[in-house]
Amino acid sequence: MKKLLSCLVVFAALCTGVTAATAKEWKDIRIGYEGAYPPFSQIGADGKPSGFDIDIVQALCAQMKANCTLVQVNWDGLIPALQAQKIDAIVASMAITAERKQQVDFTQKYYNSPRRLVAAKSSPIKDLTPETLKGKRIGVQRGTLGDKYATAYWLPLGVQVVKYATQDDVYLDLRAGRIDAALQDAAQAYTAFLNTPKGANFKFVGDPIVGTTPEQKTLLGEGYGIPVRKGDDDLRQQFNQAIDAIRANGTYQQINKKYFDFDIY
């Protein structure tokens, strides 16, 4: 009996010890960002990053009282860097999709914005019907939701999907007339392009794309979240709590107002 009791005590102690070990509190977090996606993350001439994503991550880290290091990684190197443990989380406007969930775990969303097509004001593209789009060249950033949507649903219609390494390259070629239209996030397109001098001759075409079939909706995902490695559930929960907190105490709204005159959540 005594032996059984002592075993139980040791077992209980071990249990608490084990859970304490796994439910750790992250104090030093390396966060990957892109730096080529204004106004969410961009790098100035001085080499310092700035933008909505950057401000949000700094607010989250302050909320979590954690020491966060920002690491710049090219867009298509973000998830590999996460998996290779070079970074612990990604704050780079990465959309939560079923496909990505196979590689990483996501926190809840921290903002949401649909895809939308951008074309010249004088462009013959007036809507998103297959007849109009057929044969046109549509630019996307490689590996983004716009890329996946266009490749899955427009490529079979005879649309040429042209892939670029960054969103700014897409705009460069759109302005040069090399592509007929560009598919990307609506908020980004509006703030970084249409609402600036370089996007003066361009406009949105068609409604925001949110998916008409369940299949499309699954592909398009449920907003943008913060990927962490599969299994790092404690970090994920930490971020979730922090996101709730900054939305509750008004920090989120402050940052939102700084960049957008509409609610981006």
Next chain:
Amino acid sequence: MTTLDALLLDYPAYLHGLWLTLQLATIPLVVGLAGAIPLAVLRIAPSRLLSLPVATFTYFMRGTPMLAQLMIVYYGLGQFEWMQRAWQNGSPLLLLLRDPYYCALLAFTLNTCAYTTEILAGALRATPYGEVEAAQAFGMSRVTAWRRILLPSAMRRFIPAYSNEVILLLHGTSIASAVTLVDLTGAARDFYANYYAPFAAFLLAGAMYFCLTMAIAVVVRRAEKKYLAYFQPRQTPHAKGR
């Protein structure tokens, strides 16, 4: 799905990429070589007026990375208003530059032309003076001397160096995906962006480039044996009594 499933599904992209890579390598090589012959002759001309423009051209093309040259032709030229207007108005020649394919062809052709010019010029310059004297002693006209003595003699020095350039250009075309072209490397990058399988994506592309390179090396070695056989050192011992 497993990587293997993904490969079996997407391998046609690699084949399309391979085809594009072949085009992006052979067309610049042929055009570049054709252009290099007159340019090399100008390059070794004693008159500064003739050789300096060519020298400046090769200086710039050989002193800067091909990637930078490609970016200038594609993104750089596209920035200018006059170019964009030309595209809108449909002016035929400039319209070609709107297409990344022709931009890449132009950049690669200029680059390989410059290198080939220098290789050929070097080979011509290294002609032993005795051969030139002998040609003159025989009373050959300029054209005949070039045709029968100088160019064949230069070929012996040119072909090994040029075969190297061919392979380097083939490898150089792998940057084409930096301007949206889906060549062999571009297909690998797309595959990787979709499935996050780096080894499958890039090892397959690497293996295909390797096969191409080996094929070129074999062809060059056969050609060298056949056409430059009479330049090779003696293979058999001297005959007795000589």
Next chain:
Amino acid sequence: MIDLMLSGYLPALLRGAEITISLAVLSLGLSIFLGLVGALAKQSRSRLLRGLSTIYTTVIRGVPEFVLMLLIFYGGQIFLNLLFKAMGLHPPDLNAFLTAVLTIGFIFGAYFTETFRGAILAVPRGQMEAALAFGLPQWKAFFRILFPQMLRIALPAAGNNWLVLLKSTAVASLIGLHDVMFIADQAGRVTQTPFTFYLAACIVYLVLTTGSTRLLNRLNLSYSKGVREGRLQ
């Protein structure tokens, strides 16, 4: 004035140039080391060493450096993680700079192997024979007799390798290394004036290659002291 043309990106470009130069120099060191090892391996009596060396040069020179860089950058960290975890150690962190140095050093190690091999073969056999006949130990014979002469013969080809290496560092910008090409990309994108910045990057490269060529010419001259050139007169 130049600063105005570059919209304040001049310091960034210079920082990028610094990265380019350090990448090139470090890769050069690695590739010369690998080149010597490879060349010696090719001369060795061991069939295994000769075979490995041949596989090394054949495979590396048969694949584009960009593909190799992508493979090592995206696959390398995963590979290292697996390897080190299996050994129970903490895996090292592969950043873009380290990846680029390893890749470029590794690739040009193959080219230098061929350069050094050709140069070793070009030194007359009599030199080594005489050195050994004089009673010099093998390693001394190599370092004091064979090596210096090999360097002189290898210098033109090695110089060429260096120039090619310097320019191939530009490809590292495509995997995110903040070298001068990357900065030029970024600056061009943000200001939507790519031509200006790519031209600026080209000027940086021209300065580097021209400077290198001048230096190599001078090295060539000083190493060729006392060597009579064949001339027809």
